[in-house]
Amino acid sequence: MNFWQHCKAWLATATALPDSTLHALAGMLVLLAAAVVLRRVPWDWRAWGVLLALELANETYDMLNPASGEDRLGASLHDLWLTMLCPTLLVLLVPMLIRRAASRDRVEQPLE
Numbered sequence: 001m002n003f004w005q006h007c008k009a010w011l012a013t014a015t016a017l018p019d020s021t022l023h024a025l026a027g028m029l030v031l032l033a034a035a036v037v038l039r040r041v042p043w044d045w046r047a048w049g050v051l052l053a054l055e056l057a058n059e060t061y062d063m064l065n066p067a068s069g070e071d072r073l074g075a076s077l078h079d080l081w082l083t084m085l086c087p088t089l090l091v092l093l094v095p096m097l098i099r100r101a102a103s104r105d106r107v108e109q110p111l112e
Contacts, residue, residue, distance in 0.1 A: 004061065020082050027083035030054060031090070043094040048087055055083045 012022060034050035035042040059080055062070035070076065 002065070005065070019079075023079050023082040024086060027051060027055070027085070027087050031087040041094075042087075043091050045091060048091045051087055052084065055080055 012019060015022065017025075031042055031047050031051045034047040035044065038044070038046050038050070040047055059076040062079075063073070063076055065071065070079075
């Protein structure tokens with residue numbers, strides 16, 4: 001077992017969380033970290049792109065290492081879906097909600 005696989009196995013054991021939960025949490029944490037490093041809001045497409053690139057690299061690595069036990073395409077697509085779901089919803093929905101709130105504020109201002 002190499003270093004990256006060992007780190008993932010240790011994290012799963014230490015937290016006692018299922019793999020699917022770890023993927024969802026890791027997706028959000030990496031998105032937030034990318035936003036901080038890029039000095040952008042978390043719903044910026046650039047932070048989402050960093051997350052996508054890192055997750056694709058992780059899943060490619062898993063697919064190329066049969067010893068990991070994660071070398072099936074279906075499992076990798078499932079992990080990709082779990083990791084990217086919440087960040088994708090954030091990127092798609094937050095800007096829409098911000099625009100909606102801003103337009104509502106403009107309508108509700110009294111005329112002077």
